[in-house]
Amino acid sequence: MTFLPSETEALPLYLVEAEGLEALLQDKPEAAAWASAMGFTGALGQALVVPGEGGAPALALAGYGDGAARLRGRFWLAAAAAQLPAGAYRLHSDLSHEQLEVEALGWLLGSYTFDRYRTQPARGARLVAPEGIDAARVEAIAAGEALTRDLINIPAEDMGPADLEAAARKLAESHGASIEVTGSEALLEQNFPLIHTVGRAAAPDRAPRLIDIRWGDDGPALTLVGKGVCFDTGGLNLKPGASMGLMKKDMGGAANVLGLASIIMARGLPIRLRVLIPAVENAVAGPAxxxxxxxxxxxxxTVEINNTDAEGRLVLADALAYGAEEEPDLMISFATLTGAARVAVGPDLSPFFTDDINVAHGLEAAAGVVADPVWRLPFHEPYETMIEPGIADLDNAPKGGFAGAITAALFLRRFAGQGTRYTHFDIYGWVPSPLPGRPKGGAGMGIRALHAALPGLLSL
Incomplete structure (x- = not known):
């Protein structure tokens, strides 16, 4: 998922809006005739290679439709690139700098393949790094997204808590970061009771642990907390089979924070980064x-357990409380936490909760620029009573079914510390059907928007 060097010999590729096709081909009569004969109109996702003398390719066209059509999706250059034959291409367009970076990134993201278990055909159309973009930055973002996708796509048999730890160690070592892991009985000794309790029924080789990565010596402190439930059976409140089928992605929050950490470290951002991942398997056995x-x-x-299938907020609670003890400048959690969030906004939007209006505005503005859509949901204070059962301080699964995403977020906020700037993402982490730049499978959600917003949020 990298660009070709700028000196690479490459076929010119013209990104053309439907209404601009005639003007583009005005001085290219052979290309105009070929486009007409092949039915190329410049519609979104269309691609056409135009032959020159002797039949060799002379140029290529990628349809960019019109503004109204483009609002119905993103990464439209990637849609066209998927139709192009193998080869090197050099993009020609009138895109703004921001649009060019988004489309170039989409091209790289569209070339992702998950081939751990079966050889997959690689897309042969490669893009020369477009002039005017920071190619290294775009490649770092693509690499972070690829890491997130890989971690989510690997099934639970090969991505248990120990495997997630190994992936975190590999990332930390590659960037000179430190890593500490608190495992098994040490969780009780060092006061992480909820992480231990949720994971204690798993097999010994899948024992619970808390992963703690630190990187950077100067600048504001950013703490990322990611839910690392490597598989969720639902515990004794066992999920039905249909609901268990995608539970390999229940560590999608951890995968997303590791992907974001990869981007931050690769780019050398001037911050003190900390990543906390409670890694567990919610299993069914005698100790459950x-x-x-x-x-x-x-x-x-104290937390009353009314549903063992609401375990993600429990492991996050200990991790958030631990992170808050250092009073970071900003603490953000990512979790595949509630079905209610999916019902509210579907699989394409990343809902987030924050009390900080500057964080909200920064994320929303950045999301629009980098094509990583987010949507703010409220920490609605009147619902606080819904998570207070009376017999204990908190209820992990309020009855009634109302406002499930909000009550889960309110639960987490109780552990983030009074003075902490805290934001929570309740993501899906999965693309259910193939889309331009986003094959079916694991997905980064909200991390590109947050990465783009960080300079403003942390005054870098």
Whole structure:
């Protein structure tokens, strides 16, 4: 997922809007005739190679449609690139700098393949690094997204807590970051009771652990917390089979924060980065925690368990409380947390919660620029009573089914610390059907918007 060097011999590729096709081909009568004969209109996703003398390719066209049509998706150059034959291409367009970077990134993202278990055909159309973009930055973003996709796509048999730890170690070592892992009984000794409780029923080789990565010595402190539930059976509140089929992606929050960390470290951003990942498997066995149990979290709050399938917020609670102890300048959690968030906004939007209007505006503005759509949901104060069961401080699964994403976010906020600037992403982490630049499977969500917003959020 890299660009070809700028000196590469490449076929000219013209990105053309439907209404600009005639003007583009005005001085290219042979190309105009070929485009007409082949039915090329400049519609979104169309691609055409135009032959020259002797039949050798002379140039290529990629349809860019019109503004109204483009609003219905993103990465439209990637859609056209998927139709092009193998070869090197050099893009010619009138795109703005921001649009050019988005489309160039989409091309790289569209070339992703997951081939760990079966050889997959690689897309042969390669793009020369377009002039005017920071190619290294775009490649770093693409690499971070590829890491996130890979981690989510690997099935739970090969991506348990130990495997997630190994992936985190590999990333840390490649960037000179430090990593500490608190595992098994040490979780109890060092006061991570909820992480231990959720993961204690798993097999010994899939024991729970807390992964802690640190990188950078100067600048503002950013702490990323990612839900690392490597497989979720639902525990004793067992999920039906249909709901369990995609639970390999329940560590999508961890995959996303590792992908974002990869981008931050590769780019050398001037921050002090910390990544916390509670890695567990929510299994069914004799030691499994039970409905009705009351657990005490790291920060002393008690939690009544009304559903063992609401385990993600439990492991995040200990990790957030731990992260808050250092009072970072900004703390952000990512989790595949609630079905309610999917019902609210579907699989394409990344819903987030924050009390900080500057964070909200920064994320929303950045999301529009980098084509990584987000949507703000509220920490609605009147719903606080819904997570207070009376018998304990908190309820991990309020009855009634209303506002599930909001009550989960309110639950997490109780552990983020009073003075902490805290934002929570409740993501899906999965593309259910292939889209331009986004094959079916694991997906980064919100991390590109956050990466773009970080300079403003942390005053870098």
């Amino acid at each position: 925690f039970r409905p009705g149990d009351i657990l005490t979290a790291r920060n002393g709050l």
